[in-house]
Amino acid sequence: MPASFEVEGLAQIQKRIEKLGKQGRRIENDAIQAGAKIVAERMRREVPVSNIDHLHIRDDIHVPKTKRQQGIAYAEVGPGQETAWRARFLEFGTVKMAPRPFISKAGELSRNKALEAIKQELRKGLGL
Numbered sequence: 001m002p003a004s005f006e007v008e009g010l011a012q013i014q015k016r017i018e019k020l021g022k023q024g025r026r027i028e029n030d031a032i033q034a035g036a037k038i039v040a041e042r043m044r045r046e047v048p049v050s051n052i053d054h055l056h057i058r059d060d061i062h063v064p065k066t067k068r069q070q071g072i073a074y075a076e077v078g079p080g081q082e083t084a085w086r087a088r089f090l091e092f093g094t095v096k097m098a099p100r101p102f103i104s105k106a107g108e109l110s111r112n113k114a115l116e117a118i119k120q121e122l123r124k125g126l127g128l
Contacts, residue, residue, distance in 0.1 A: 013122050027125030028073050029066040034121040035114035036063045036075035043077065043106035048090060057083045057090070078103060 017024035040063045047058045060083040066075050079087040093099035122128075 013126065013128075016126055017122075025073075027122065030125060031118045031121035032066045032073050032075050033063065035118040036066075036077045038114040038117050039077045039106060039110045042110035043102060046102040046106045046109070047087075048100055048102065055082055057087050 017028050020027070040061050043061050044058045047056075047061070049056050049058050057079050060080040061078065062080050063075060063077050066073050068074075078084070087103065089097065090100045091103050092101075
């Protein structure tokens with residue numbers, strides 16, 4: 001259920017990162033984290049908060065370490081295990097409740113800013 005988007009058009013930078021090996025992966029991880037933090041902040045602002053005294057979804061949104069799958073780096077931004085079940089109800093609605101999407105909305109609203117943060121971090125790490 002995490003928000004996701006892909007950085008495209010960075011083939012030249014990607015080749016430079018691959019040539020750097022371990023240091024390149026560190027630069028790439030830092031860039032992914034920079035973008036993910038922006039998405040997480042927006043998600044915290046968009047999620048509705050109840051007046052019930054419990055762990056709120058807003059307080060359980062995490063940016064875990066960067067992961068890799070088939071050589072592609074990514075970070076899954078979203079609610080933790082304790083609140084993910086409630087977040088699904090808000091995001092998709094129920095039979096008795098209309099959807100109040102905050103994950104997809106946060107992804108859409110923070111997309112450009114997150115992509116810019118990723119690009120900026122890559123440039124910084126590569127000395128461009």
